[in-house]
Amino acid sequence: MTVIASGKGEFLPPDPDGFRAYVRDHKERRLVNKVITAQEAVSRYVSDGDYVAYDQNIAVRGPASLFREIIRQRKRDLWLAAKFTWTDVSLLVAGGCVSRVDVGWMESGPVINRAVKEGRLKLIEWSNGALAYRLLAGSLGVPYLPMRYLGGTDTFEQSGAKLTEDPYTGRRVCLVPALYPDVALVHVHQCDVHGNARVFGAGVSPLEMAMCSKKVIISTEEIIEPEEIRRQPQRTTIPYYFVDAVVHAPFGSYPGSTPGLYGADLEHWLEFAAAQVQNKTDEYLEKWVHSMASHEEMLEKRVGEQKLAMMRQSETVREGYYE
Amino acid sequence: MSEPAVGKAEGTLSFTDIEATICHIAHIIEEDKLYFVQMAGAPLFALLLAKRLRAPGVGYVVEEGAVAPNPIFPLPRMMLGASRSHYRAVAWTSMNMVDAHAALGFMDYGLLAALQIDQFGNFNSTFIGGTYDHPERRFGGPGGANEIASQCWRTLIMTKQQKRKFVHKLDFMSSPGYLDGTPGARERVGLPSGTGPYRVITEDAMFGFDDETRQMRLIGLAPWATLEGVLAEMEFEPLIADKLERMKAPSEEELNIIRAEIDPGGFSTSRGKWMTVDAATGLRAG
Numbered sequence: 001m002t003v004i005a006s007g008k009g010e011f012l013p014p015d016p017d018g019f020r021a022y023v024r025d026h027k028e029r030r031l032v033n034k035v036i037t038a039q040e041a042v043s044r045y046v047s048d049g050d051y052v053a054y055d056q057n058i059a060v061r062g063p064a065s066l067f068r069e070i071i072r073q074r075k076r077d078l079w080l081a082a083k084f085t086w087t088d089v090s091l092l093v094a095g096g097c098v099s100r101v102d103v104g105w106m107e108s109g110p111v112i113n114r115a116v117k118e119g120r121l122k123l124i125e126w127s128n129g130a131l132a133y134r135l136l137a138g139s140l141g142v143p144y145l146p147m148r149y150l151g152g153t154d155t156f157e158q159s160g161a162k163l164t165e166d167p168y169t170g171r172r173v174c175l176v177p178a179l180y181p182d183v184a185l186v187h188v189h190q191c192d193v194h195g196n197a198r199v200f201g202a203g204v205s206p207l208e209m210a211m212c213s214k215k216v217i218i219s220t221e222e223i224i225e226p227e228e229i230r231r232q233p234q235r236t237t238i239p240y241y242f243v244d245a246v247v248h249a250p251f252g253s254y255p256g257s258t259p260g261l262y263g264a265d266l267e268h269w270l271e272f273a274a275a276q277v278q279n280k281t282d283e284y285l286e287k288w289v290h291s292m293a294s295h296e297e298m299l300e301k302r303v304g305e306q307k308l309a310m311m312r313q314s315e316t317v318r319e320g321y322y323e
Numbered sequence: 324m325s326e327p328a329v330g331k332a333e334g335t336l337s338f339t340d341i342e343a344t345i346c347h348i349a350h351i352i353e354e355d356k357l358y359f360v361q362m363a364g365a366p367l368f369a370l371l372l373a374k375r376l377r378a379p380g381v382g383y384v385v386e387e388g389a390v391a392p393n394p395i396f397p398l399p400r401m402m403l404g405a406s407r408s409h410y411r412a413v414a415w416t417s418m419n420m421v422d423a424h425a426a427l428g429f430m431d432y433g434l435l436a437a438l439q440i441d442q443f444g445n446f447n448s449t450f451i452g453g454t455y456d457h458p459e460r461r462f463g464g465p466g467g468a469n470e471i472a473s474q475c476w477r478t479l480i481m482t483k484q485q486k487r488k489f490v491h492k493l494d495f496m497s498s499p500g501y502l503d504g505t506p507g508a509r510e511r512v513g514l515p516s517g518t519g520p521y522r523v524i525t526e527d528a529m530f531g532f533d534d535e536t537r538q539m540r541l542i543g544l545a546p547w548a549t550l551e552g553v554l555a556e557m558e559f560e561p562l563i564a565d566k567l568e569r570m571k572a573p574s575e576e577e578l579n580i581i582r583a584e585i586d587p588g589g590f591s592t593s594r595g596k597w598m599t600v601d602a603a604t605g606l607r608a609g
Contacts, residue, residue, distance in 0.1 A: 005512075056387075060404035084387060084418065084466070086403075105362070105466030113461050123461075125449065125497075128386055129470035132418040148426050149473035151512030153445075154496040155465055158455060163513055172513040202388035202404065202415040259406040266400060317395070317406035320415070 011160030050182035071095030083131035104128035125158035137178035138212025184213030191220035195243025260321025263314030340526035346573035354378035396584035433475035444500025444520030477521035489557035501537035543568035546605025572605030
């Protein structure tokens with residue numbers, strides 16, 4: 001195959017055989033109880049230097065309680081897949097956890113701009129779709145996939161994509177390297193103790209991500225009986241053997257919404273936005289993360305039952321999710 | 324209703340540049356086509372305005388995988404991925420799934436916003452000023468714009484009528500238009516053939532592209548806009564159609580729907596440059 005042009009962006013080298021060997025040696029095949037605390041899950045499965053992917057974002061069904069636990073444990077040098085993200089990248093950068101970001105889309109306020117200017121943060125260009133597609137390639141166990149975009153742009157130049165001559169048609173096609181993250185974080189509506197997880201609603205790429213990541217942490221609004229999973233197998237998004245840890249996290253996307261269950265807390269985002277502008281994210285993190293031992297303590301002491309009730313009330317739609 | 328659309332003076336309408344652009348786009352939405360709309364925000368507002376007022380059956384997909392939803396109005400202030408935004412879709416899928424729908428040629432139009440655009444419809448959403456390694460101001464990145472602008476048959480791009488938006492040279496080409504404008508430029512870099520930017524829409528004007536040279540061409544003016552005024556707000560000089568279409572002004576009904584149902588509270592649409600026009604003629608008032 002003739003390579004016509006190559007982007008100069010750094011990329012996590014795809015290693016399908018390395019991934020297979022990891023699966024062979026590390027992934028649990030049995031139906032065992034995987035429920036542990038967020039503290040244990042992050043401590044055991046997120047290491048400094050890991051490549052971390054997550055589904056959705058801090059606005060909608062993102063694994064926000066796990067973001068805060070990562071910050072609380074002061075994980076360092078993470079490489080994030082920022083596809084379809086929002087202020088979550090800024091939050092993790094403000095927490096000092098991130099050194100590289102593969103960019104699809106992210107909120108890019110003062111935190112990101114400062115970190116880039118000071119050379120603390122390296123960005124690599126992709127797009128939302130390209131990152132989801134790289135996860136799809138990973139989920140198929142192959143080293144790359146061809147696709148019909150990225151070519152011709154500066155985004156291509158700053159990515160790890162390649163323009164090649166397709167050996168079948170003789171036409172030109174872009175290739176992107178498969179992504180095999182170290183860690184996937186997925187927040188779901190329901191999950192059993194074995195890790196059979198249900199996402200209700202549109203989902204970005206929860207299944208692809210869970211399939212191709214070495215370590216998979218599910219946080220779930222609700223833990224349901226394995227029997228319930230088997231009664232409605234079609235509702236399972238992620239089967240158990242991809243999953244390493246199940247964390248019970250009601251309001252796990254706080255301050256974001258989990259569609260069908262609760263709406264978002266807009267006031268909280270304004271507080272984070274103000275902290276960014278005023279260069280006071282350390283104070284924000286102290287209040288919401290470091291001074292709190294857990295997600296549960298934060299919900300109790302910082303959010304409060306009244307706010308949680310309002311968030312539940314503000315979600316008026318259950319149809320399609322639970323009905 | 325959050326605020327009356329009718330301005331202080333009798334018979335006038337006041338609106339922002341973003342609201343005007345949303346209305347211009349809503350006027351050209353075709354009910355019998357499929358649209359791929361980037362995230363939440365003004366491009367989606369434009370489609371929803373058309374859907375709400377005169378094209379209820381128009382189908383669209385969004386990046387996170389909702390297919391042909393019928394949103395509940397008023398939409399929540401944080402509409403991205405919200406249950407009311409995805410209500411009564413025909414399917415809830417994933418990003419790879421809807422991107423594949425575009426790759427297969429099912430998406431007639433992509434609907435996007437740009438920070439900067441050049442004469443061939445290439446556009447920037449990555450950074451402004453400085454260099455890639457040392458940007459003056461970093462923005463969010465292409466998001467889904469690259470795949471949408473590459474794979475939909477026709478791309479509609481909204482931006483503001485400002486000199487810093489219509490530039491000779493982009494600070495960064497996040498997503499492709501006609502690239503260098505030469506025949507087959509998109510195909511040479513692997514993009515599907517027969518695709519490309521179709522319209523660029525601002526508060527003041529509408530542009531198309533020449534079939535041969537692929538250069539941007541001014542084809543329409545808002546009632547309040549002048550040719551000289553539009554050209555003064557562009558770094559490059561576009562081609563100019565022999566006959567310029569006179570676009571419609573936003574109506575009071577459209578503005579009311581934007582403000583009360585689509586962007587209640589004006590979270591996105593009330594920020595910007597305000598203008599007041601005569602409701603009957605669309606000419607500037609006051």
